[in-house]
Amino acid sequence: xxxxxxxxxxxxxxxxxxxxxxxxxxxxxxxxxxxxxxxxxxxxxxxxxxxxxxxxxxxxxxxxxxxxxxxxxxxxxxxxxxxxxxxxxxxxxxxxxxxxxxxxxxxxxxxxxxxxxxxxxxxxxxxxxxxxxxxxxxxxxxxxxxxxxxxxxxx
Amino acid sequence: xxxxxxxxxxxxxxxxxxxxxxxxxxxxxxxxxxxxxxxxxxxxxxxxxxxxxxxxxxxxxxxxxxxxxxxxxxxxxxxxxxxxxxxxxxxxxxxxxxxxxxxxxxxxxxxxxxxxxxxxxxxxxxxxxxxxxxxxxxxxxxxxxxxxxxxxxxx
Numbered sequence: 422x423x424x425x426x427x428x429x430x431x432x433x434x435x436x437x438x439x440x441x442x443x444x445x446x447x448x449x450x451x452x453x454x455x456x457x458x459x460x461x462x463x464x465x466x467x468x469x470x471x472x473x474x475x476x477x478x479x480x481x482x483x484x485x486x487x488x489x490x491x492x493x494x495x496x497x498x499x500x501x502x503x504x505x506x507x508x509x510x511x512x513x514x515x516x517x518x519x520x521x522x523x524x525x526x527x528x529x530x531x532x533x534x535x536x537x538x539x540x541x542x543x544x545x546x547x548x549x550x551x552x553x554x555x556x557x558x559x560x561x562x563x564x565x566x567x568x569x570x571x572x573x574x575x576x
Numbered sequence: 577x578x579x580x581x582x583x584x585x586x587x588x589x590x591x592x593x594x595x596x597x598x599x600x601x602x603x604x605x606x607x608x609x610x611x612x613x614x615x616x617x618x619x620x621x622x623x624x625x626x627x628x629x630x631x632x633x634x635x636x637x638x639x640x641x642x643x644x645x646x647x648x649x650x651x652x653x654x655x656x657x658x659x660x661x662x663x664x665x666x667x668x669x670x671x672x673x674x675x676x677x678x679x680x681x682x683x684x685x686x687x688x689x690x691x692x693x694x695x696x697x698x699x700x701x702x703x704x705x706x707x708x709x710x711x712x713x714x715x716x717x718x719x720x721x722x723x724x725x726x727x728x729x730x731x
Contacts, residue, residue, distance in 0.1 A: 422579050422630060422696065424667045427658075443710070455666075459642035462656035468714035470658075473628065473669055475577060487614035501617035503582075503625075503684075503700040506707070511610075512579045514628055514699045516671070518709050529658075533710060541577065544669045545658040550713050551723035552661070554673050555598070555688060558705050559623035568706035 426541035428452055428529075430474065435538045437478060437508065439492065442535040443572040449534075449542050451527040458526045461545075465524050469548035472534055474515045475541045476508040483509040497563040505564075515540075518548055533572055581696035583607055583684075585629065590693045592633060592663065594647065597690040598727040604689075604697050606682040613681045616700075620679050624703035627689055629670045630696045631663040638664040652718040660719075670695075673703055688727055 432447035449472070451460060464470065488501045502510050519531035529545065536542075587602035604627070606615060619625065643656045657665050674686035684700065691697075 422581070424577050424579055424669075426577070427666050456641055460656045460658050462643040462659060463653055463716070464656060464659035466714075466716040467659065467719075468712060469709040471671060473671065486611055488617040498618055501615045501619060503615050504617060504619035504622065504702050506701050506704065510699065511582050512698050514579075516626060516628065516699075516701060516707075518707060520709070520711055543667050544665065544671075546661050546671060547659050547715070547719070548709055548713065549661065549715055549719050549723055551720075551727055552671075552673060553708060554624040554675070554703055555727060556675055557623060558703065559621075560702070560704055561618070561621040564622075564702070564704050565706075568704055572706055572710060 424543055426452065426543065427456065428542040430534065430536045430538060430540040430542060432538045437537055440570040441573055443533050444574040445534060446522060446530060446532055447534040447536065449529040449531065449545065453527050456527055461524050461527065461529060464521065464547060467521060467547040469518055469520055470531065471516065471518050471546045471548055472531065472542060473544040474536050475543060476513040476515050477541055479508050479513045484511060485509050486511060491563060491567055579698055581607065581698065582611065583697040585689065585691045585693060585695035585697060587693045592692055595725040596728055598688050599729040600689060601677055601685060601687055602689040602691065604684040604686065604700065608682050611682055616679050616682065616684060619676065619702060622676060622702040624673055624675055625686065626671065626673050626701045626703055627686065627697060628699040629691050630698060631668040631670050632696055634663050634668045639666060640664050641666060646718060646722055
């Protein structure tokens with residue numbers, strides 16, 4: 422299947438780092454050859470959006486199809502690629518829920534997007550409460566530990 | 577960019593309908609030519625997963641790049657395609673947070689997946705609390721009204 426980026430991330434963050442994404446303000450510039458401000462009409466009525474993007478710096482050789490220790494940490498259990506959110510995954514798709522910081526024409530400003538400058542964006546969806554998890558959320562301790570500083574502000 | 581499905585949805589639901597997805601139990605069958613049970617190792621430690629899929633029944637002509645009334649309802653405001661979650665969108669990507677109902681080999685059972693039988697799956701990610709919205713969620717009234725019966729059990 423073939424997909425075309427709908428826009429591109431513009432951010433001061435250029436290196437894929439593991440943590441401290443919480444305060445990062447990034448812009449998503451829609452492809453103006455295909456979109457007008459109409460594509461974002463009414464988005465400012467939502468507080469958050471889900472951004473679907475591509476970890477474009479990940480090479481074929483970095484892609485894991487089986488299991489590995491998250492972040493290579495051997496004290497955390499060997500875990501399937503679909504049971505972790507690491508970037509070296511089939512299709513290299515990233516997904517993040519960001520706070521909307523503003524819409525201006527075909528440019529969207531978001532807070533806490535864990536994607537670097539130049540990242541191709543595949544989709545933008547408004548966050549609706551009803552699309553959150555239904556029922557109680559449960560996750561293993563290693564995942565909670567891994568996320569400790571992920572969305573924290575810059576150290 | 578080229579993507580390859582990592583698996584396929586198997587469900588009793590074959591028609592794209594607007595509502596009553598809450599109790600639907602569906603299976604995602606991984607492509608066994610590329611994946612072993614290792615790919616799902618440890619997923620059962622999570623209560624929920626996010627499923628990234630393709631609305632494969634949507635044709636090129638159904639894709640909206642500007643604004644429209646959600647579900648064609650003229651009493652709801654004209655809204656950009658990236659400010660709604662309708663299926664006729666660029667790249668036709670769907671995204672849903674589902675309760676995990678079981679893992680068996682290369683087959684994953686989920687509850688409440690709003691995708692029909694035969695849907696190609698692009699990615700499966702465990703849901704982590706920290707990836708939920710940070711800060712208070714706000715959404716327009718039309719979105720809340722639209723979602724009223726979406727994840728309700730079958731009428």
